[in-house]
Amino acid sequence: MRETIILRIVGKALVPFILLFALYVQFHGDYGPGGGFQAGVIFAAGLILHALIFGLDSLREKVPPIVVEVGIALGALLYAGVGVVSMLMGGEFLHYGMLDTHDMAHGQHLGILLVELGVGITVTFVMVAIFYAFAGRSRQ
């Protein structure tokens, strides 16, 4: 499969657009369908497509397992962090309105953007981690 030239060329051309589309879904989730979860899955699908065409080791070089491990926790930490910050600003846990004391709606918007980013980061790396766990395991 890795020697198939059509797969290599088409895959190489497609992967950047898939990743870009994932970013669009991530940051356009406030206005259209989509959000962190869908964006994370699509981003991971782009990375996994790269691994399917160019081999697992090629993806491991670009996204090392340590990055995946840290990324899994980082997204959830960002989400929880937004909650803690809104507590420090005097609100309840995850009360994003507190993030901007002058304009509650703006604070909400900012909070949603950040927590969706957290979801996106966690989901991306979780999917890649599960793929690594499956694909990296040799047949016993």
Add this chain to the structure above:
Amino acid sequence: MGEQAMGAAIEASLFLLMIVLAVVIARLRSLFAAAMLFGIFSLLAAGMQTMMDAVDVAFTEAAVGAGISTVLFLGALGLTTSNETRPLHHRVIGLAVVTATGLLLAYGTLDMPAYGDPNAPIHRHVAPHYLVDSSAEIGIPNVVTSVLASYRGYDTYGETTVVLTAAVGAILLLGGFVTRSGDPDRRDGDGEGA
């Protein structure tokens, strides 16, 4: 009226294709073909959810069901075998259980409000508040995002934690990121006992 008839026709053909696919998948012995057909089944389900105006759900179904799950199925097949062994029990038992469960579920829907009924309890509780006030309170047009990320932000936080836990479980159960080529100086190469 013409638009409604076309919608019904699309829904009916999606349903029909899904039923045909389900029967074919149940009868297939080749797990590789079944994994591929599962992907198509998910795509049809996503089409169905789009017809029901649940675009966000359809999006997730297409990305997860047709995309990632298929890859993970294939990954799992690579570790085991791609042909189903002979079933231990007679197939009639399975068919009877599935039919009974299906009939029970269908019976359960008889008590539910009709599809799209504006007076259904779910549309009379907090939904009107979200639809009317969310643009002033949150200021973003996609109400689904407002509900998921803000009004129910705590739930979504829990879900993110669940996803994280799933990855931790997969890493622990499948023995970490074991590499096929067995590079000795990889930093996660230790602690993999077996």
